[in-house]
Amino acid sequence: MAAPGRSSRGDVRSFIKWAGGKTRYAAQLVAAAPPFTGRYWEPFMGSAAVFFELSPAKAVLSDANPELVACFQAVAAQPEAVMARLDAMANTPENFALVRRQNPAELDAVERAARVIYLNKTAFRGLWRVNRRGLFNTPYGAYDRPYYRRETLLEASRALAEVDVRLCDFADALREAEAGDWVFLDPPYLPEGGFADFKRYTSGQFRNDDHERLAAAMHAASARGVLLTMTNSDTDATRAIYAGFRTTRMATRRDINLRAAARASFDLVLTNY
Incomplete structure (x- = not known):
């Protein structure tokens, strides 16, 4: 039986890492x-x-x-579409520069969420850093790792539903x-x-x-x-x-x-x- 205030969803993890986040603790x-x-x-x-x-x-x-919130909302509502969009995004310096320059206001909900996850996985140390105009300015990290793990993202989506x-x-x-x-x-x-x-x-x-x-x-x-x-x-x-x-x-x-x-x-x- 779940403890008071808790559900019985079992082991669920976040689909992103965040500077200062408490995953380890x-x-x-x-x-x-x-x-x-x-x-x-x-x-x-x-x-x-x-x-x-x-x-x-x-x-x-x-x-x-706003980008983080939009990402969580889209993962909750459309996890398969977010993963499909991520699958089409190349992990190269050229594509990273292109995605980094994108204006989130011009993207739909799925594209916006995929952009957050992509930058989180490919930017230097996964650091989400923006300038005073709100433009993402962390450099490319050149990491060879998957953008997501399917079961982790789907479990997170169910937890967020x-x-x-x-x-x-x-x-x-x-x-x-x-x-x-x-x-x-x-x-x-x-x-x-x-x-x-x-x-x-x-x-x-x-x-x-x-x-x-x-x-x-x-x-x-x-x-x-x-x-x-x-x-x-x-x-x-x-x-x-x-x-x-x-x-x-x-x-x-x-x-x-x-x-x-x-x-x-x-x-x-x-x-x-």
């Missing part, structure tokens, strides 16, 4: 999840690794990145969450230096005042009985901005860091339970 985070009776929320969706690990019965996934996937600001999600819901938050981290400072996966940046805004929204949701978990960098600034929440440290790796010695680190896990 999803099982650990789910194991430490609070008992909850309402909906599961993930306002910084990314690869939605914790969602797929948890397999909640009711969920709302959201993000401020009844999920509310939205384009919205985190504050809107936190404002709507109710007592008994569990919200897992994995925002762009407060700066530690180097690659850890990356935060441009939309045309705007996630700045310190956004963290202040997030902390205020979390406190307001907590006062209503919403259960909260957030991961962030282990810094004095994080502890100061998010004062009032319980903190524990989680050993992690920074695979996006080019220096192997700099990859080992710790994250903070902040909760109100």
Whole structure:
């Protein structure tokens, strides 16, 4: 029998990887999840690794990145069409440059989703990075690997079938969450230096005042009985901005860091339970 708040879908994984995503730690985070009776929320969706690990019965996934949201929506609705489109996309520097220049507004839903997955699998380290005009600018990664695994994408599509996937600001999600819901938050981290400072996966940046805004929204949701978990960098600034929440440290790796010695680190896990 599934645990409270969870379905019985079994082992499901994300079909993409995302810089800062929690694929490696999803099982650990789910194991430490609070008992909850309402909906599961993930306002910084990314690869939605914790969602797929948890397999909640009711969920709302959201993000401020319109391409990511459009991709998840299309995978949920038209997985076969997305895979067929990917099969027609060559993994070459020339085609990568062509796809990177495409205007998503000129693509249909399937083409738009395939573009996200293709760039995620072929760009350098899978990094989704855009400039201030919203144009994707990560270089080609020259990786010889499949764009997708059929069963993984189909299982993900089934898991997403009844999920509310939205384009919205985190504050809107936190404002709507109710007592008994569990919200897992994995925002762009407060700066530690180097690659850890990356935060441009939309045309705007996630700045310190956004963290202040997030902390205020979390406190307001907590006062209503919403259960909260957030991961962030282990810094004095994080502890100061998010004062009032319980903190524990989680050993992690920074695979996006080019220096192997700099990859080992710790994250903070902040909760109100």
